[in-house]
Amino acid sequence: MSNTKALKNLAQLKIGQSAIIDSFTDKQMALKLLEMGCTPGEIVKLDRIAPLGDPIAISVAGYLLSLRIAEASTVLVSPIPAV
Amino acid sequence: MDSNASFVHFSDKTTVKVALVGNPNSGKSTLFNALTGLNQKTGNFPGVTVDKKSGFAKLNSTITAEFIDLPGTYSLYPKSLDERVAFEVLCNSENAHHPDVTVIVADASNLKRNLFLVSQIIDLKIPVILALNMMDMVEKEGDAIDVIRLSEKLGVKVVGISARNKEGVEELKQALLQPLPVPQYDFIDIHKIAPEAIDKIKSVLKVKSDFSAFQIANNLSDINYLHNKEMQIKITDALNTLIIDKNKLQSLESVERYKTINRIVEECITRKSAIKTQSFTQKLDSVLTHRIWGYAIFLVVLFLIFQAIFFLAAFPMEWIESLFISISEITANVLPQGELSNLLVNGIIAGLSGVVVFVPQIALLFAFIAILEDTGYMARVSFIMDKLMRRFGLNGRSVIPLISGVACAVPAIMSARTISSWKERIITIFVTPLMSCSARLPVYTLLISLVVPQDKNSGFFNYQGLILMALYLIGFIAAIGSAWVMKWILKAKEKSYFIMELPVYRTPQWRTVGLTIYDKVKLFLFDAGKIIVAISIILWFLSSHAPGNKFDEIEKKYQDYSFRGDLNQDEIAAKISSEKLEVSYAGMLGKSIEPAIKPLGFDWKIGISLVTSFAAREVFVGTMATIYSAGNTDNTQSIREKMQAEKDPETGKPKYSIAVGFSLMIFYAFAMQCMSTLAVVYRETKSWKWPTVQFFFMGALAYVSSFIVYQLLK
Numbered sequence: 001m002s003n004t005k006a007l008k009n010l011a012q013l014k015i016g017q018s019a020i021i022d023s024f025t026d027k028q029m030a031l032k033l034l035e036m037g038c039t040p041g042e043i044v045k046l047d048r049i050a051p052l053g054d055p056i057a058i059s060v061a062g063y064l065l066s067l068r069i070a071e072a073s074t075v076l077v078s079p080i081p082a083v
Numbered sequence: 084m085d086s087n088a089s090f091v092h093f094s095d096k097t098t099v100k101v102a103l104v105g106n107p108n109s110g111k112s113t114l115f116n117a118l119t120g121l122n123q124k125t126g127n128f129p130g131v132t133v134d135k136k137s138g139f140a141k142l143n144s145t146i147t148a149e150f151i152d153l154p155g156t157y158s159l160y161p162k163s164l165d166e167r168v169a170f171e172v173l174c175n176s177e178n179a180h181h182p183d184v185t186v187i188v189a190d191a192s193n194l195k196r197n198l199f200l201v202s203q204i205i206d207l208k209i210p211v212i213l214a215l216n217m218m219d220m221v222e223k224e225g226d227a228i229d230v231i232r233l234s235e236k237l238g239v240k241v242v243g244i245s246a247r248n249k250e251g252v253e254e255l256k257q258a259l260l261q262p263l264p265v266p267q268y269d270f271i272d273i274h275k276i277a278p279e280a281i282d283k284i285k286s287v288l289k290v291k292s293d294f295s296a297f298q299i300a301n302n303l304s305d306i307n308y309l310h311n312k313e314m315q316i317k318i319t320d321a322l323n324t325l326i327i328d329k330n331k332l333q334s335l336e337s338v339e340r341y342k343t344i345n346r347i348v349e350e351c352i353t354r355k356s357a358i359k360t361q362s363f364t365q366k367l368d369s370v371l372t373h374r375i376w377g378y379a380i381f382l383v384v385l386f387l388i389f390q391a392i393f394f395l396a397a398f399p400m401e402w403i404e405s406l407f408i409s410i411s412e413i414t415a416n417v418l419p420q421g422e423l424s425n426l427l428v429n430g431i432i433a434g435l436s437g438v439v440v441f442v443p444q445i446a447l448l449f450a451f452i453a454i455l456e457d458t459g460y461m462a463r464v465s466f467i468m469d470k471l472m473r474r475f476g477l478n479g480r481s482v483i484p485l486i487s488g489v490a491c492a493v494p495a496i497m498s499a500r501t502i503s504s505w506k507e508r509i510i511t512i513f514v515t516p517l518m519s520c521s522a523r524l525p526v527y528t529l530l531i532s533l534v535v536p537q538d539k540n541s542g543f544f545n546y547q548g549l550i551l552m553a554l555y556l557i558g559f560i561a562a563i564g565s566a567w568v569m570k571w572i573l574k575a576k577e578k579s580y581f582i583m584e585l586p587v588y589r590t591p592q593w594r595t596v597g598l599t600i601y602d603k604v605k606l607f608l609f610d611a612g613k614i615i616v617a618i619s620i621i622l623w624f625l626s627s628h629a630p631g632n633k634f635d636e637i638e639k640k641y642q643d644y645s646f647r648g649d650l651n652q653d654e655i656a657a658k659i660s661s662e663k664l665e666v667s668y669a670g671m672l673g674k675s676i677e678p679a680i681k682p683l684g685f686d687w688k689i690g691i692s693l694v695t696s697f698a699a700r701e702v703f704v705g706t707m708a709t710i711y712s713a714g715n716t717d718n719t720q721s722i723r724e725k726m727q728a729e730k731d732p733e734t735g736k737p738k739y740s741i742a743v744g745f746s747l748m749i750f751y752a753f754a755m756q757c758m759s760t761l762a763v764v765y766r767e768t769k770s771w772k773w774p775t776v777q778f779f780f781m782g783a784l785a786y787v788s789s790f791i792v793y794q795l796l797k
Binding site for chain 1: 157158160193194195196199330333334337338341364365368369372373374377378462465466467469470471580581582583584585586587
C-alpha cells in the first residue's frame with residue numbers, strides 16, 4: 001500500500017474493477033467519506049458510471065454509494081489486479 | 084456513574100418521550116408510521132426550518148409514548164441543518180424534545196454503515212434501544228445476525244424488527260416498558276484521541292460522557308444550545324491554549340469506530356455466501372440508469388406525472404368547484420342579502436374553494452413522489468440527471484418540481500422537499516413559479532386570440548399555437564436562467580456533497596403512499612390555506628367596497644328609467660357591476676398604479692385586473708369580463724369582442740394592439756401573480772423572506788421585460 005506509484009484515484013478505475021482505499025487528498029471530503037464507510041483498507045468496486053459520465057456509483061461496505069467524479073478523485077486507491 | 088443510576092425506569096410516568104433516530108433509508112419513517120399510524124402531527128423544531136414529526140402510541144393501559152421522528156442522519160456531526168437538530172435533541176438534556184429513551188433504527192441488511200451512528204449514540208451514554216430493521220431482507224439473502232451476541236457486544240438492548248411487515252413492532256413497544264440500562268461501555272476510547280480537550284470541557288461543563296465533551300470541543304461554533312454567552316466564554320477560555328485540529332480528530336474518531344464495527348460485524352453475522360447478491364438491484368440499475376433506456380423511462384415517468392396533475396386532476400377539481408358553487412348558492416339563498424352573506428359567499432367560501440381546489444393535484448403528485456422515493460427510484464433520477472442540472476445550481480431531483488410547475492407551482496414547490504441540499508432546494512423553489520402553469524393558460528388564450536391573427540390557410544404552422552409554445556419556452560428559459568444566476572449569488576449554508584446512498588429497490592408500500600398524501604394535504608390545507616383565505620378576504624373587500632356611498636349612487640342612477648334606455652335586465656346588471664368595480668378600492672388601486680404601468684402599455688382597467696388576479700392568474704379573465712360588462716364570464720367570445728372594440732383614448736386606434744397584448748402576456752409569464760404560491764413558499768421555507776424576494780424579483784423581471792416588449796413593438 002505504501003507503494004505510491006501503484007496508486008490511482010477512485011475515479012480512474014474501470015467499471016467492475018476493485019481496489020483498496022489508501023488515503024484521501026481532501027480533508028473535508030475525507031470526513032464525509034469516512035462516516036459513509038469509506039475507510040482506509042476497505043475494498044471498493046466501481047459499479048457504474050452515470051450516462052453523462054458523472055457521477056459514479058461504487059460498492060463499499062456492503063452497499064451502493066454514488067458520488068461525483070470531483071469527489072471520487074480525492075480518494076486514492078490501490079487497484080486489485082484481476083484474478 | 085454508579086450502578087443504581089444506570090437504569091432508567093418509566094413505571095412512575097404516564098408519558099414517555101421516545102426519539103427515533105437512524106440513517107436515511109433505514110426504514111425509520113416506516114417504523115414511525117407503523118407505531119403511530121394516523122396519530123401523528125407535523126410541526127417545527129423551534130428556530131430552524133426542519134419539520135418535526137411526532138406521534139403517540141399506547142404502550143400499555145397506563146403508559147403512552149410520544150415518538151419524535153428525528154431527521155435521518157449518517158452521523159452525529161452537526162454539519163447540516165438536519166444533523167444539527169438530531170445532535171441537539173440527543174446531546175442537550177435541556178432541549179424540550181430531549182428523549183427519555185432513544186430508539187436507533189438500523190438497516191440490518193446494511194449493518195456496517197448503520198452501526199456508525201449507533202456507535203456514536205452509544206457513546207453519548209443515554210438510554211437506547213437498537214431496532215434492527217429489515218431482518219426479513221437479511222433472512223432472504225440467507226444471512227444470519229446473532230442478535231443476542233450483538234446486544235452483548237454493543238452493551239444495549241437489541242430488537243430485531245421488520246417495520247414493513249409490522250413484525251417485531253409489538254416487541255419493541257414492550258421493550259420500551261422494561262427498565263433500560265444506560266450503555267455500559269464505551270464503544271471506542273475517545274479520551275485517547277483528544278485527552279486535553281475532553282478534560283478541559285469536563286472541568287467547566289457537566290457532560291454525560293467523554294464523547295459529549297469531545298463533540299462540544301470539536302464543534303463549538305456549530306452548537307446552538309451553548310449560545311448562552313457565559314457558557315460560551317467559559318468553554319472558549321478553557322480551550323484557550325489548546326490547538327484543536329478538528330479534521331484530524333474527527334477522522335481519527337471515524338477510523339477508530341469502523342475498526343471496532345468491522346470486528347463486531349465479523350463476529351455477529353454469518354453470511355451464506357461471500358459475495359453479496361444485489362443481483363435484482365444490479366439488473367434493474369443497468370436498465371434504469373442506461374444511457375438510452377434510463378432517460379426514456381424517466382421521460383415516461385414525467386409524462387405520467389404531468390398527465391395526472393394536468394388532466395386527471397381536472398375532474399375532481401371540477402367537482403370541488405361545483406360543490407363550492409352549490410354551497411355558495413345555498414348560503415346566498417338562506418341568508419338575507421347583505422354584508423354578511425356577501426362576505427361568506429364571495430370572501431370566505433370563495434377563498435376556501437380556492438384552497439380545496441388544489442387538493443387533487445397535491446394528492447396525485449405526492450402519490451407519485453412517495454412511490455418514486457419508496458422504491459428507491461428517486462435516487463437514480465438524481466444519479467442520471469445530476470450532471471445536467473448541476474450547471475444551473477439545481478439538483479437532479481429538481482426536474483420533478485420544474486415539470487410539475489407546468490401544471491401548478493403549488494404542489495411542485497411542495498415536492499422540492501425531496502432535495503436535501505438547502506441551496507439547491509431554495510433555487511428550485513425560487514424558479515419553479517416561472518414555469519408556465521395551467522392558470523396562465525386562460526390568460527394566454529384570451530390575449531392570443533385578441534392580438535394574434537388566426538391564420539386561415541395555416542398549413543403546418545399555426546401562429547396562435549406557435550406563440551403559445553413560445554410563452555411556455557420563455558417561462559422555462561427564465562426558470563433555468565434565474566437558477567443559473569442564483570447559483571452564483573446564493574451562499575451555501577453548508578458544503579454540498581453528492582455523496583449519496585443508492586438504496587436497493589423495493590416494492591412501494593401503499594400505507595406510506597397514503598400517509599404521505601394525507602400529511603401533505605393536511606399541511607397545505609392548514610398552513611398555506613390560512614394565508615390564502617385571508618388574502619382572498621382582503622381581495623374580496625377591495626373589489627366589493629368603495630369609499631362613501633358610491634355604490635348607492637350607481638344603483639340609484641340605474642333606477643332612473645330614462646338612463647336605462649333600451650338595455651335589458653342582464654345588460655343593466657353588467658353595467659352596474661362594471662361601474663361598481665371601477666369606483667371600488669380595487670378600482671382606485673388600479674387607477675393609482677396607472678402611471679407606473681403606462682410605460683408597459685397598460686391602462687387602469689388592466690391595472691384593476693392585475694390587482695384582482697393576484698388571487699389567481701385566471702381571475703384576469705373574469706375581471707376583464709366585469710370591467711367590459713361582458714356579463715357571462717364563460718363567454719370569452721363576448722369579452723374578446725368588447726376588448727377588441729376598446730379604443731385608445733389618445734390615438735383612437737384599438738387599445739389591444741400587438742404591443743399591449745404581448746407586453747401583457749410577458750407580464751403574466753413572469754410576474755408572481757399567485758397568492759397560493761406565495762403562501763406555499765412561506766410554508767416550505769418557513770419565513771417571509773423568500774416569498775418577498777421572489778415576489779419582487781419576479782415583479783421586476785415582469786416589469787422590465789414587458790417594458791422592453793411594449794417599447795419595441797409600439
